[in-house]
Amino acid sequence: METIFHLPDNDFLYAQISGRIEKQIKQNLLKCGDKLPSVRALSNEQGISISTAYKAYVELENMGMIEARPKSGYYVKYSPSRSAKAPEINPPLKKIEQVSVGEMISMVYRNMAEEDVVRLSRSTPSLNLLPLAKLSKSMTEAIRKSPSGNVNYEKLQGNVSLRKQIAKNAFNWGGIHTEDDVVTTQGCMEALVFCLRAVTKPGDTVAIESPTFFGIFNIMLSLDLKVLEIPVNPETGIDIEYLTQAMDKVGIKACLFVSNFSNPVGSCMPDDRKQQLVSLLTARQIPLIEDDIYGEIYFGKSRPRTCKSYDTEGWVMLCSSVSKSLAPGYRVGWCIPGRFKEQIINLKMMHTISSATPTQAAIAHFFETGRYDLHMRNLRKALHTQCLRYTQAIATHFPADVKISRPQGGYALWIELNKNIDAFELYQAAITQGISIAPGQIFSTDARFTNFIRISFGFSYDDVVEQSFIVLGGLIKKMGQ
């Protein structure tokens, strides 16, 4: 088996590199406007890992010494003599070579915000699948119900009615909880950040899935955490045997896994594997941060259980939100942090005092009125249909040798192309045709999965999507020749 330990070099290395570059800039050896070597070139030049080179640049960027320019690379920004003006710089390069994973991620994120692009890279429901009118009604009714018009600070731990509803829904995934166990957050992302901050310190190592959602790398980078990538089996999820061996070799402080419909592979851990994972981590007192954001988007008969449901000693911190199921822009998320509840509440207090009142109240009202259950039944049916249609289109328009994942929930198809095809090149070719896909490279720290792509089926299948698959299929066939 290929080695998968991709721990960055030691903590000081990137600081040394950035320090050296800083000196050159301050001595005007590198001048304002100068282009810096690409991350990959710096890595080769200095004999350091890609991620160390990337961190060195991020460090310099944070110091205001250099800047990243979209589709172009890093440039010196700082000028020792403050009267000097930055020259007008080269136009963006046409052909992008040697881009880091970080750069690729930024590019894909940017495409997701472009409205004139067919965003097959975006794992969110399209608007026509969401109950806009009923949500708006819940917002208005919740304000009318509240003596303070929902203008006052909400309770630090979160809206009580909302926490009650979350605790009630926990029953569906095998959990027995009360509102006292739940802390609300600004989306699932904030929940993940608080959980990681509660149980790690900068420099610690966290085990994550490989491949995994690229947003995770950003969080890790921003918290200065190292990652240990554990392979995911499409059927059974995280490779527990591998994790066990890895833990013996590398000290890890926490795990962050998506147990249900992992992104991008779509695996759903069977119950016995979930139980086994929780036992293993509990015995070693290693916290498991369980990202269950896709748990409600199941295509089968019933809601899959969570690892949290097997957690008897509080080592599992479940995180979720309504962003994938109901209202992405409401930023209503939560965690059930087990034994780390007080630390999470403290972090929330220090970061933000409390989460927004009107949005929490609206979602609570939506749950209370039973609108949620009805909506979810419709959404699951629609997404399941879309999943099958997208799969069929890929089977029809892509070459015969592609392999397609068969997820039982979630938003994404993970597609393996012929080994000769570079997914990032395909991404670049597709974007010029107004189609955005997620290249496999961005799902690991070292740009593995070069012949994989992720296609999300959140947007309703229509002629535009159909046409995109015809174009994509054509590109793949051409590149494979």
Place this chain on the structure above:
Amino acid sequence: METIFHLPDNDFLYAQISGRIEKQIKQNLLKCGDKLPSVRALSNEQGISISTAYKAYVELENMGMIEARPKSGYYVKYSPSRSAKAPEINPPLKKIEQVSVGEMISMVYRNMAEEDVVRLSRSTPSLNLLPLAKLSKSMTEAIRKSPSGNVNYEKLQGNVSLRKQIAKNAFNWGGIHTEDDVVTTQGCMEALVFCLRAVTKPGDTVAIESPTFFGIFNIMLSLDLKVLEIPVNPETGIDIEYLTQAMDKVGIKACLFVSNFSNPVGSCMPDDRKQQLVSLLTARQIPLIEDDIYGEIYFGKSRPRTCKSYDTEGWVMLCSSVSKSLAPGYRVGWCIPGRFKEQIINLKMMHTISSATPTQAAIAHFFETGRYDLHMRNLRKALHTQCLRYTQAIATHFPADVKISRPQGGYALWIELNKNIDAFELYQAAITQGISIAPGQIFSTDARFTNFIRISFGFSYDDVVEQSFIVLGGLIKKMGQ
């Protein structure tokens, strides 16, 4: 002049102390349920500073080894043999002795959430001063106006209309900005956290005011930053001469000051002092994080300028929100981060993807319709009246030797009592009478200002408030005997 350098001991000391305690717990020398020495006792015992002792306990708490119990202290939580059960513990102590600043802050925060207490400790407007119906109307109208019912993700940098309005309002404090300069956040607190994270690393030192708002200490603690406390003059604000000298002795990475109506002193820096401060910091390339949350609450003829208005090179990061003026629970804040904009946007992306859509849109709509200006005129008038009434009540019911600040804006009166009176004892006595005040001790890291209290005048003056002043006055007179 009394020395004011309160830098904590070196970074490793607290980790050493916590490591030693951890070992004792793991060896079962300290058992689950055992009470630990108070922070002050630990500090004396080990010859370390209060803040180092506090950090050691926070560290152990984060590790899940110990827990803080309200009004009681720290207890061992971890048990090496997992079958052992924590014993039922002593009831909360009646008389609290030797509490740390951190513990005092937690106590005051808790009181602020208790609804059956007269919360003279809370610096927010009472509900009857806020335009509840008009806000609710703005929320509904903004949802109706939006094709997506404000359910979709908002732009990463923030709602464009809101940013335009913030840029437009900047004109009132002497700033010339466009929407492109503004990044929205989840309240001012999140803006401060992002700004600090953008320009500091754990272990760095940040200059803050003394006395200052206790929430600042929590942020610093959570980001593992050291603080350098700079005295504030009630008339002219931060002591710039002192700051200059201090910077020569201690390397500081950033300043975080409230230039307009500082909390608790209420000082407003004159324009020439603001300009002088910005020149000083710009020359040294030290970022100034300017918390302008009270800037709009002025009692004089015009809006005071900000330090940001003198910032020609982007070293000032202005932070504010509508929490003190319009809608505390909406959690709509922003910053104008100058040269650090990209870093702030990156941090926002990594923490939360984007801020909530409906609340930003509602506030933008409220601004656009001109409702804000009218509301603010009324609010300022009401708060100015309350400020004078509260001052009068204190002058009437408190002993003749108290000194009262004369703020020209904001929410707070800073009151100096007779030197013999311990403000924390007064706080404890008052809370038993259902009155919550903020004792001076919590406005510095080392519990200075022992004979000061902060009284906030956000709640409308009525018989209940009047009665509270009579009770407080009686307590003070009794304690001064």
